[in-house]
Amino acid sequence: MNFKELQKVKIEQIEHILKESLPKVQGEQNIIVEAMEYSLLAGGKRIRPMLMQETYRMFQGEQEELLHLFMAAMEMIHTYSLVHDDLPAMDDDEYRRGRKTTHIVYGEDMGILAGDALLNYAFETAASAFEKFPQESLKIGKAIQILGKKAGIFGMIGGQVVDVQSTGKQISGETLEFIYRLKTGALIEASMMIGAVLAGAGTEEISGMEKIAQKIGMAFQIQDDILDVTSTTQVLGKPVKSDEKNEKMTYVVWKGLDKAKEEVEELSREAIKELRKYHPKDTYLEELLESLIYREK
């Protein structure tokens, strides 16, 4: 199988894991599980669970079932953040990836509750690992700590807060980097770190993954800014030049298009170089990173 075929298979596997991760409730609260499923199974690149899985594999982890609990938990946290981000009081988006957003389909109250439920269920899912793998409780504890920290006010939520506060304001390049590092970067860092932790990697390796993931997250986000300027609406599936129209501070606005492209290349090159220290010949992971960064949409 070539890279594209392999990636497709892996995404299908992740979709299956996500589907299986949700509870099968037969009760009065059924509607919330429906709303959780609607948002969790809305497609997407599944970058976070995929990076977690590949990092786990790189460090020769062998308990797939344990890993799957955390892959699902991670994607639930990412999904809840999108559901809440789309709410009228936040970005007020009616569509995401061509589908109606959760609060449009289920109502604003259920949108809030479905987000809460996904966040809570992420930790429930991760914590269920204690029962299933009691002999791994130290690893599980460490992984839950990372998940909490990188999703919280020192991670993703912290980035969202500053992003919300910056809307419609002139912000500095430093603030922009802060937002990117936390809002997008933190969960990518957590994904690779947790993959390493669960596979039994050591402290140095875990912090190595954190640094690599930081570069990947930043490159990914800068590429987003670049595509808004260089792509077409047809390819991107959403309006281009929207940042300019909204007078939004972006990496391209800050440093210019050429410098932004250079930065993506440098970050990407550094990330791959660092990765090779841990696993010299992991061509799938390298191709994955390049496909994530140098993407067309």
Place this chain on the structure above:
Amino acid sequence: MNFKELQKVKIEQIEHILKESLPKVQGEQNIIVEAMEYSLLAGGKRIRPMLMQETYRMFQGEQEELLHLFMAAMEMIHTYSLVHDDLPAMDDDEYRRGRKTTHIVYGEDMGILAGDALLNYAFETAASAFEKFPQESLKIGKAIQILGKKAGIFGMIGGQVVDVQSTGKQISGETLEFIYRLKTGALIEASMMIGAVLAGAGTEEISGMEKIAQKIGMAFQIQDDILDVTSTTQVLGKPVKSDEKNEKMTYVVWKGLDKAKEEVEELSREAIKELRKYHPKDTYLEELLESLIYREK
């Protein structure tokens, strides 16, 4: 010290624990910590952490510091649920306990994010126990599992979902009981269960606490319905007869005032009788339960 004096001291201790539990951020995301603190330190009876603490003491737990992490986590979860409940798309409340609600002070977007941040930080706080008490990781894992389950769709959120769906509709007494058991009861159950788990109690004892807490939670909630009919606005600090005005289904509407009062007495008597099996002479805990149930407001 008599009961009232002792209770006052204990509440002050809990306030201190909560205050210490919040992060001291010096960064761009400061505002979110302010909003978390505003809602977490807004007073209240602190029923959940107090029941956790007393259950812990009853089972001779001796690691106060470990307990405190979970007391704080529990109150954070309770608080986030209030912050989200007050949002315009939910109950749309501008005041709670005589203070402006979080979204009124900080804006609706920050209200959503502060709730998310409190829920996330609850799990972060609980998970920080792994680092501080690595030798207790099995207990900690079990406690986090209970916290997640009782706060989620099979617990508090499940109750909220059905409550939101029932608004303005005729519901059955059974649905009312379902809502009370999950929305109010689940966190009270979790509080006593976690107190027992952390103190090293056995499976039978933990499930005993769950059953006792279920009765306490139900009695507490029925008393709420009774007070709405029998109290005065001055004593209660909020409008009385509001349930009747809103044509809301309550236990009093369902069974009548006398039967509701009987039910509270029976539940309370049963709970205390059960408790005495575990600790024959815990007068503080008994007085606490009675003061929580037979309260004036």
